Amino acid sequence: MTLSHDVLVVGAGLAGQRAALQAFRAGVDVGVISKLHPLRSHSGAAQGGINAALDPKDSVHDHIYDTVKGSDYLADQDAVEVLCKEAGPTVIEMEHMGTIFNRAPDGSLDRRAFGGASYNRTIYSADRTGLALLQGLYEEVGRDPKIHIYEEWDAVDLVVRDGRVQGVVAMERKSGKIEGFGAKAVVIATGPAGRVYGKTTNSHESTGDGCALAYRAGAYLKDMEFVQFHPTCLPHTSILITEGARGEGGILRNAKGERFMERYAPHFKDLASRDVVSRAIVTEVKEGRGFPDGTVHLELMHLGKEKVETKLQEIVAYARTFAGIDPVVEGIPVYPAQHYMMGGISTNPKGETNIPGLYAAGEAACVSVHGANRLGANSLLETLVYGKIAGQNAAEYAKTAAASTLGQTDVDATTGRIHQLVERKEGELPAKLRAELQSTMDELVGVYRHPDDLINAVTRVAQLKERYQNVHVADKSSIFNLNLVEAIELGHLLDLAEVIVTGALARTESRGAHVRTDYPKRDDAKWLKHTLAQITKEGPSLTYLPVTITEYQPKERAY
Amino acid sequence: MTQVTYQILRNDGKGGVPHFQNFVVEIGETEAILTGLIKIRNEQDPTLAVRYSCRQEICGSCAMRVNGKSRLVCSRLVGTETKTHNNTIRIEPMANQPVLRDLVVDQTPFWDRYRHIRPHLILDPANPLPQGKESRMTPEQVDQFRETPRCIACASCYSACPAVGSDPDFLGPMALAKLYRFTVDPRDAAYHERLEGIQNQKLWLCLRCNLCVEACPKDVRPAERIVDLKRLANQEIGKRERGSKHSIGFLNNIEQGGLLNETKLARDSLGLFGMLGQVGKGFQMMRHGKSLKKHPPIQGLSEVQAIYADLNKPEDIKGRERPVGKGVKGE
Ligand SMILES: Cc1cc2nc3c(=O)[nH]c(=O)nc-3n(C[C@H](O)[C@H](O)[C@H](O)COP(=O)(O)OP(=O)(O)OC[C@H]3O[C@@H](n4cnc5c(N)ncnc54)[C@H](O)[C@@H]3O)c2cc1C
Ligand code: SF4
Ligand code: SF4
Ligand code: FES
Numbered sequence: 001m002t003l004s005h006d007v008l009v010v011g012a013g014l015a016g017q018r019a020a021l022q023a024f025r026a027g028v029d030v031g032v033i034s035k036l037h038p039l040r041s042h043s044g045a046a047q048g049g050i051n052a053a054l055d056p057k058d059s060v061h062d063h064i065y066d067t068v069k070g071s072d073y074l075a076d077q078d079a080v081e082v083l084c085k086e087a088g089p090t091v092i093e094m095e096h097m098g099t100i101f102n103r104a105p106d107g108s109l110d111r112r113a114f115g116g117a118s119y120n121r122t123i124y125s126a127d128r129t130g131l132a133l134l135q136g137l138y139e140e141v142g143r144d145p146k147i148h149i150y151e152e153w154d155a156v157d158l159v160v161r162d163g164r165v166q167g168v169v170a171m172e173r174k175s176g177k178i179e180g181f182g183a184k185a186v187v188i189a190t191g192p193a194g195r196v197y198g199k200t201t202n203s204h205e206s207t208g209d210g211c212a213l214a215y216r217a218g219a220y221l222k223d224m225e226f227v228q229f230h231p232t233c234l235p236h237t238s239i240l241i242t243e244g245a246r247g248e249g250g251i252l253r254n255a256k257g258e259r260f261m262e263r264y265a266p267h268f269k270d271l272a273s274r275d276v277v278s279r280a281i282v283t284e285v286k287e288g289r290g291f292p293d294g295t296v297h298l299e300l301m302h303l304g305k306e307k308v309e310t311k312l313q314e315i316v317a318y319a320r321t322f323a324g325i326d327p328v329v330e331g332i333p334v335y336p337a338q339h340y341m342m343g344g345i346s347t348n349p350k351g352e353t354n355i356p357g358l359y360a361a362g363e364a365a366c367v368s369v370h371g372a373n374r375l376g377a378n379s380l381l382e383t384l385v386y387g388k389i390a391g392q393n394a395a396e397y398a399k400t401a402a403a404s405t406l407g408q409t410d411v412d413a414t415t416g417r418i419h420q421l422v423e424r425k426e427g428e429l430p431a432k433l434r435a436e437l438q439s440t441m442d443e444l445v446g447v448y449r450h451p452d453d454l455i456n457a458v459t460r461v462a463q464l465k466e467r468y469q470n471v472h473v474a475d476k477s478s479i480f481n482l483n484l485v486e487a488i489e490l491g492h493l494l495d496l497a498e499v500i501v502t503g504a505l506a507r508t509e510s511r512g513a514h515v516r517t518d519y520p521k522r523d524d525a526k527w528l529k530h531t532l533a534q535i536t537k538e539g540p541s542l543t544y545l546p547v548t549i550t551e552y553q554p555k556e557r558a559y
Numbered sequence: 560m561t562q563v564t565y566q567i568l569r570n571d572g573k574g575g576v577p578h579f580q581n582f583v584v585e586i587g588e589t590e591a592i593l594t595g596l597i598k599i600r601n602e603q604d605p606t607l608a609v610r611y612s613c614r615q616e617i618c619g620s621c622a623m624r625v626n627g628k629s630r631l632v633c634s635r636l637v638g639t640e641t642k643t644h645n646n647t648i649r650i651e652p653m654a655n656q657p658v659l660r661d662l663v664v665d666q667t668p669f670w671d672r673y674r675h676i677r678p679h680l681i682l683d684p685a686n687p688l689p690q691g692k693e694s695r696m697t698p699e700q701v702d703q704f705r706e707t708p709r710c711i712a713c714a715s716c717y718s719a720c721p722a723v724g725s726d727p728d729f730l731g732p733m734a735l736a737k738l739y740r741f742t743v744d745p746r747d748a749a750y751h752e753r754l755e756g757i758q759n760q761k762l763w764l765c766l767r768c769n770l771c772v773e774a775c776p777k778d779v780r781p782a783e784r785i786v787d788l789k790r791l792a793n794q795e796i797g798k799r800e801r802g803s804k805h806s807i808g809f810l811n812n813i814e815q816g817g818l819l820n821e822t823k824l825a826r827d828s829l830g831l832f833g834m835l836g837q838v839g840k841g842f843q844m845m846r847h848g849k850s851l852k853k854h855p856p857i858q859g860l861s862e863v864q865a866i867y868a869d870l871n872k873p874e875d876i877k878g879r880e881r882p883v884g885k886g887v888k889g890e
Contacts, residue, residue, distance in 0.1 A: 039712050040618040095693045098680040100708045107695030139679040203612040239615045431601035475606040479572040479660045483605040
């Protein structure tokens with residue numbers, strides 16, 4: 001059976017819901033499919049805040065400059081301009097939808113300091129800003145039942161034919177039913193792919209599905225080698241301790257009690273950009289100044305119980321529960337972990353990909369506003385600003401596009417492939433292959449990248465892809481068959497890992513979050529360009545795209 | 560690392576008889592119970608169906624009953640259960656929602672109630688929010704939300720609530736806490752309609768058993784917000800509504816005897832004539848094993864009364880008057 005919508009949005013996090021709302025407001029019929037209930041999307045885990053130069057003493061230009069500098073000059077400056085100009089109206093719109101933000105004593109939106117920012121411009125809701133925004137947006141979307149949300153459906157195929165997108169084939173978790181969703185335009189908003197790594201702040205469901213589906217269908221992936229490692233994550237679980245903790249005055253110290261960031265970033269100190277702080281922590285620990293468990297400490301004690309327990313309520317709970325540490329009286333052990341993919345489906349500032357009718361937004365996309373390193377609190381902003389733009393343009397496209405030709409043959413093709421997977425009698429379980437992939441990426445493609453490790457990683461990912469051909473789904477049920485889902489997701493993770501390691505090996509420079517031990521310097525002459533990866537039978541083929549520079553010429557970064 | 564027995568209620572979702580299955584898991588006491596479930600899925604039985612995603616108490620996916628209580632398994636540590644339960648963790652799906660398979664339930668009834676309260680701002684067209692600016696809200700107004708913005712819609716409270724199962728009209732703890740959140744929102748213009756809309760069963764069936772408070776991982780304290788709603792409703796709608804009579808009857812009833820005396824309750828809340836209209840319901844109740852005869856006071860009545868005394872301590876339920884400064888200014 002097939003269903004159809006003018007615009008189909010895949011993903012119901014902040015980016016997906018904002019796109020859906022906008023397409024709907026533009027007057028077309030909208031469907032949303034999401035593998036999780038919308039409120040369970042990983043956007044809800046965002047803690048620290050959302051940037052907007054709302055204060056009259058702040059300026060949009062400073063926000064643009066900070067973002068471009070943070071990106072190590074790889075961001076497209078026209079795209080950054082849109083992001084920062086739309087920031088104020090976006091936050092206000094979210095406030096009007098009902099989002100509950102923290103307030104200053106005069107009743108205006110309160111702001112906190114964040115990494116790499118020259119001004120306190122991070123609007124927040126305690127340390128659950130993502131949850132506050134997700135609730136506000138979901139409530140707004142839910143106001144109109146005409147936006148049809150298909151909950152707990154996994155998109156498993158993206159259909160591109162006759163030079164344009166035709167729709168998606170998806171599987172319902174509850175029933176195992178596979179259906180076609182014909183669409184004139186599709187917006188991919190499937191969020192992060194952090195589970196390529198084992199040590200990640202991302203949820204278990206952050207498996208980059210949409211990126212992989214688009215890539216397989218012929219879309220370009222951009223800058224996938226740029227992987228952000230967040231400096232302050234709890235050991236073992238890699239649960240994030242927000243940068244907002246340092247924004248509120250938290251300090252990093254090594255085992256000798258030194259405030260070591262003073263040495264690495266004399267001016268910005270603990271609030272330097274994330275790539276800088278992560279490298280500092282790795283260096284401190286490697287050179288023997290870490291604590292015996294291989295961490296440094298994030299201290300909040302001096303801020304006082306009241307402030308810590310109200311403004312950082314969730315992370316206090318996390319530290320107490322998951323690390324057995326009370327941040328009111330002791331330092332929180334932290335170490336970097338994978339946090340964010342700067343790369344994603346390549347789009348222009350209109351949200352368009354290289355495939356007509358296919359749009360992307362949010363963490364699954366790469367516009368690019370983050371370049372080689374994202375500034376904290378710019379990502380929530382990106383989901384909303386570019387979600388809206390992608391939704392609007394998808395709707396405009398759909399208004400004049402011909403009907404989709406997606407039909408039963410497409411559904412049958414997917415069904416055949418999935419049956420083959422489920423009917424396989426033996427092989428390796430997805431969990432085993434996934435664990436090997438994750439340890440490969442954790443060990444070989446981290447904060448510092450050695451060429452030998454990268455070569456090794458390329459080989460290991462290739463071998464895992466080979467073994468994946470015989471992956472075994474032990475569960476044969478049609479109801480909530482998560483074993484099948486994880487097998488499909490693993491295929492996505494493997495494709496993306498391949499692109500990440502290939503891009504990282506090719507880029508012989510250090511820029512932002514990509515640091516090569518054999519090429520420690522940024523090389524603008526050769527590498528001031530975006531990586532584009534396209535699928536071929538032999539694996540990803542890389543080409544490059546110039547960076548859009550309008551106002552700020554690249555110069556050396558210092559914090 | 561210790562060996563812990565996970566005793567899991569399996570259910571194939573296709574009509575097979577639900578049964579417990581034991582898995583022995585090597586796991587540390589300070590690890591989350593969810594970690595053990597993932598280990599079971601990865602190493603012993605990939606067919607175990609369970610919802611989880613964030614593993615950090617924020618997505619609300621992983622509520623289930625752990626040794627009989629509704630918990631989020633990603634933030635409930637192994638040690639907290641094994642110490643008191645002989646190294647065994649019994650895990651069952653949430654209550655009050657039909658099981659789809661193993662530990663996965665169909666949350667439709669939960670979400671239906673949530674949607675019923677119109678969970679979005681209702682603005683006054685005559686008094687729009689300031690254009691191009693945020694609406695101002697004092698820190699006191701923000702305080703009035705209490706902990707409701709922390710709700711992650713996990714349904715732990717819903718699973719723990721004895722009242723939702725007994726009457727489909729009762730909105731249950733999460734939806735009512737959410738309703739409270741909108742009722743006190745200074746931007747919202749439907750204050751009266753919201754309170755009017757939940758009269759009688761939708762609000763007043765709450766037994767004040769506090770089980771939802773105990774189950775909630777985010778300290779939302781739904782029962783306390785329900786008390787607040789009742790106060791606001793009393794104030795806004797006044798004597799016209801029947802719920803308060805019912806609730807006072809209910810309270811007195813339990814306080815006096817420790818058990819519900821349904822006949823006396825009906826008399827208190829409906830009056831004698833009102834009761835005549837409810838004869839059918841009385842028979843229904845008897846069919847469900849509820850007796851209309853008077854119970855002797857239960858053992859431990861003094862404890863019940865102590866709980867009441869505690870709950871009624873003024874600082875605990877001090878009424879929030881009508882939300883301060885309804886309406887927002889632009890500047
Ligand atoms: C712990 C943490 C804290 C963060 N804190 C901040 C912060 O303070 N400020 C900030 O700016 N950024 C922060 N970020 C980053 C930011 O939260 C994310 O980049 C952003 O929320 C991603 O939103 P999204 O809408 O793109 O994706 P998501 O919110 O992850 O949504 C993805 C959606 O896609 C759906 N989906 C995925 N695959 C499929 C499929 N195959 N079929 C159907 N549906 C699918 C999912 O169900 C989900 O609804 C944080 C990130 C993390 C992990
Ligand atoms: S206090 Fe009320 S809402 Fe909470 S569990 Fe008891 S009956 Fe349900
Ligand atoms: S009130 Fe608490 S228990 Fe209930 S859904 Fe919200 S977070 Fe979960
Ligand atoms: S896994 Fe998200 S709340 Fe437990």
